[in-house]
Amino acid sequence: MKTGRAPRLIDINILRVACSSCSLRELCLPAGLDSGEMERMDRLVTHRHRLRRGAGLYRAGEPLATLFAIRSGFMKSCVLHDDGREQVAGFHMAGDVLGLDAIGGGSHTCDTVALEDTEVCEIPFASLEQLSRELPSLQHQLHRIMSREIVRDHGVMLLLGSMSAEERLAAFLLNLSQRFAARGYSPNEFRLRMTRQEIGSYLGLKLETVSRAFSRFQERGLILVRQKDVRMLDVPGLKAVLDSKR
Amino acid sequence: MKTGRAPRLIDINILRVACSSCSLRELCLPAGLDSGEMERMDRLVTHRHRLRRGAGLYRAGEPLATLFAIRSGFMKSCVLHDDGREQVAGFHMAGDVLGLDAIGGGSHTCDTVALEDTEVCEIPFASLEQLSRELPSLQHQLHRIMSREIVRDHGVMLLLGSMSAEERLAAFLLNLSQRFAARGYSPNEFRLRMTRQEIGSYLGLKLETVSRAFSRFQERGLILVRQKDVRMLDVPGLKAVLDSKR
DNA sequence: CGACCTTTTGAACGTATTCAACCGATGTGG
DNA sequence: CCACATCGGTTGAATACGTTCAAAAGGTCG
Numbered sequence: 001m002k003t004g005r006a007p008r009l010i011d012i013n014i015l016r017v018a019c020s021s022c023s024l025r026e027l028c029l030p031a032g033l034d035s036g037e038m039e040r041m042d043r044l045v046t047h048r049h050r051l052r053r054g055a056g057l058y059r060a061g062e063p064l065a066t067l068f069a070i071r072s073g074f075m076k077s078c079v080l081h082d083d084g085r086e087q088v089a090g091f092h093m094a095g096d097v098l099g100l101d102a103i104g105g106g107s108h109t110c111d112t113v114a115l116e117d118t119e120v121c122e123i124p125f126a127s128l129e130q131l132s133r134e135l136p137s138l139q140h141q142l143h144r145i146m147s148r149e150i151v152r153d154h155g156v157m158l159l160l161g162s163m164s165a166e167e168r169l170a171a172f173l174l175n176l177s178q179r180f181a182a183r184g185y186s187p188n189e190f191r192l193r194m195t196r197q198e199i200g201s202y203l204g205l206k207l208e209t210v211s212r213a214f215s216r217f218q219e220r221g222l223i224l225v226r227q228k229d230v231r232m233l234d235v236p237g238l239k240a241v242l243d244s245k246r
Numbered sequence: 247m248k249t250g251r252a253p254r255l256i257d258i259n260i261l262r263v264a265c266s267s268c269s270l271r272e273l274c275l276p277a278g279l280d281s282g283e284m285e286r287m288d289r290l291v292t293h294r295h296r297l298r299r300g301a302g303l304y305r306a307g308e309p310l311a312t313l314f315a316i317r318s319g320f321m322k323s324c325v326l327h328d329d330g331r332e333q334v335a336g337f338h339m340a341g342d343v344l345g346l347d348a349i350g351g352g353s354h355t356c357d358t359v360a361l362e363d364t365e366v367c368e369i370p371f372a373s374l375e376q377l378s379r380e381l382p383s384l385q386h387q388l389h390r391i392m393s394r395e396i397v398r399d400h401g402v403m404l405l406l407g408s409m410s411a412e413e414r415l416a417a418f419l420l421n422l423s424q425r426f427a428a429r430g431y432s433p434n435e436f437r438l439r440m441t442r443q444e445i446g447s448y449l450g451l452k453l454e455t456v457s458r459a460f461s462r463f464q465e466r467g468l469i470l471v472r473q474k475d476v477r478m479l480d481v482p483g484l485k486a487v488l489d490s491k492r
Numbered sequence: 493c494g495a496c497c498t499t500t501t502g503a504a505c506g507t508a509t510t511c512a513a514c515c516g517a518t519g520t521g522g
Numbered sequence: 523c524c525a526c527a528t529c530g531g532t533t534g535a536a537t538a539c540g541t542t543c544a545a546a547a548g549g550t551c552g
Contacts, residue, residue, distance in 0.1 A: 081408070087403065087404050089404075100396055101393060105393075105394075105397070129386065133382065139378075140375065145350075147346055147347060147348070148350035150346055150392070150399060154335050154356065154399065156399075157399065160406035161406050161448075161449075162331055164540095195499090197498080204406060204407035204408065206540075206542080208499090209540055211499060212501080212540095227499080242329070243328070411507080441529095442530075442531065443531095451508075452508075454510085454531090454532080455507090455509075458508090458532085458533080474530095
C-alpha cells in the first residue's frame with residue numbers, strides 16, 4: 001500500500017498536502033472554510049496516496065477508516081451484485097470525495113479503481129466527524145457533499161430508468177464536459193479515461209450500443225470521436241437529443 | 247398547509263410528538279441516543295403534519311426548511327426531468343427520513359406525495375445541524391442515514407442498469423417485504439400502496455410489463471396477487487429469480 | 493513484430509414497448 | 523340503490539430498440 005520513502009521526503013510530502021494551499025479547495029471538502037478553519041483541516045489531512053492506473057483504492061467489505069478526496073487523476077467506483085454482476089456507479093475526478101457509502105454500515109460497499117495515475121488525500125473519518133462538530137461550515141459542507149451525491153444518484157436513476165441509449169450518452173458527455181469545465185479544463189475537447197465497456201456499464205448499455213451511439217453522433221456532426229478523444233462540436237445539438245423524446 | 251386547531255389541541259399534539267415515546271425511534275433519526283439526548287431531540291421535533299392520500303409534502307424547487315420523518319403511512323418521491331418526464335425515485339415508509347436531497351442546494355430536488363394517509367414529523371434542519379454538533383451520536387446517525395440513502399440509490403442503479411424486468415420486480419418485492427418485516431408487519435402478506443404505473447416508473451418499466459411480470463410470478467406459484475394485495479408464497483423462489491441469470 | 497485488448501460494424505435475435513381492447517373495482521350523482 | 527363514468531389492471535399482437543454473436547480493424551505494449 002504505502003510506498004516506502006526516505007524520512008526527508010515524507011516531511012516534504014506532508015507540507016505539500018495542505019488543503020489551504022490546494023487549488024481544489026473550493027471544489028472539495030474544505031470549501032467555504034476561513035483561514036483559521038482551513039489550518040485545522042490541514043492538520044487532519046496529512047497523507048496523500050498515489051495510485052497507478054489500474055490500482056484499486058478500496059474494495060467492498062473493507063472497513064471504513066478514511067474518506068478520500070481526489071487530488072488529481074480519474075477513478076471509477078463499481079457496485080457489485082451478490083452474483084458477481086458488477087456495475088460502474090460513478091466516475092470521479094479531482095475534488096470529488098470517495099467513501100461516503102461506507103459510513104452507513106461501517107465498511108465500503110463498492111470497489112474503486114484508478115483509471116489513470118491518480119493522487120488521493122486521506123481524510124480520517126472519525127477525526128472529520130470530530131472536527132466538523134467544532135466547525136459549522138465544515139459540518140455543513142460535509143452534509144452538502146453527501147446530499148449532492150444523493151442528487152447525482154437520482155439523476156443517474158432517471159437516466160437509467162427513462163432514457164434511450166442516445167439520450168444516455170448525450171447526458172453522459174454533457175455531464176463530463178461540464179465537470180471538466182468546472183475544473184478549468186476545456187469543456188469542448190477531452191480524453192475519455194474509461195473504455196466503452198465501462199461507459200456502457202455506467203449507462204446500463206452494452207459496449208456495442210455505446211460504440212454505435214458514438215458513431216451516429218459523429219455522423220450527425222454533434223461530436224468528433226477518435227478512440228478516447230472527444231471533441232464536442234454541437235453542444236446545443238447534444239442538449240436537443242435530451243429533449244427530443246419530450 | 248397547517249390545519250387550524252384550537253390551542254388546547256395543539257398542546258396535546260406537541261406532547262404526542264415526542265421522539266422518546268415513539269415506537270419508531272430505533273429505526274429513525276434518534277436511533278442510538280440515550281435518554282438525556284433523546285429529551286433534547288424531543289425539544290427539536292415539536293410538529294407533526296397530516297397528509298391525506300394524494301397530498302404533496304413538498305415540491306422540487308421549494309427551499310429546505312425542515313427534514314421530515316415518516317411517522318405512519320406511505321409516500322413516494324419523484325424526480326423530474328427538465329422536459330417534464332418524471333420518475334419515482336423511492337417509496338418511503340415509517341421511520342424513513344425525507345428531504346436529504348435538498349441539503350446540497352438548499353432547495354428540494356424532488357416532489358413527495360402521500361400514497362395513503364400519512365403523518366410526518368418536522369425536523370427543522372438548521373436546529374438539527376446545531377444539535378448534532380453537540381450530540382456525537384445524533385451526528386453519526388444523521389451521517390449513517392444519508393450514507394444509507396446513497397447505498398440504496400446504488401442498489402437501484404444496479405437494478406436499473408443490469409436487471410431484466412422479472413429480476414427487477416422480484417428485487418422490488420423482496421425489498422418491500424423486508425422493510426415491512428423490519429417494522430413489525432408481515433413480510434409474507436402486504437398491500438401495495440402504489441399503482442402498477444408507479445412501480446413501473448420506479449423500476450424503469452412500463453405498467454404493462456409490470457403487470458405481465460406479476461402474472462408470470464403468479465403462474466409459477468411464486469406469489470399470489472389480487473389487485474394491490476400480495477402474498478409471498480415462495481421467497482426462496484423469488485430470490486432464485488435474482489440469481490437466475492448467473 | 494506479434495499478442496492482446498479495445499473498438500467498430502453487420503446481421504439475427506429477444507425483450508420490453510406500444511397500441512388496443514377488455515375487464516373489474518371504485519366512486520358519484522340521479 | 524343503481525347506472526354510469528372513471529381509473530387501474532390485464533392480456534394480446536405488432537413493433538422497436540438494444541442485445542447477442544461474429545468478424546475484422548486499429549491501438550498498445552511487451
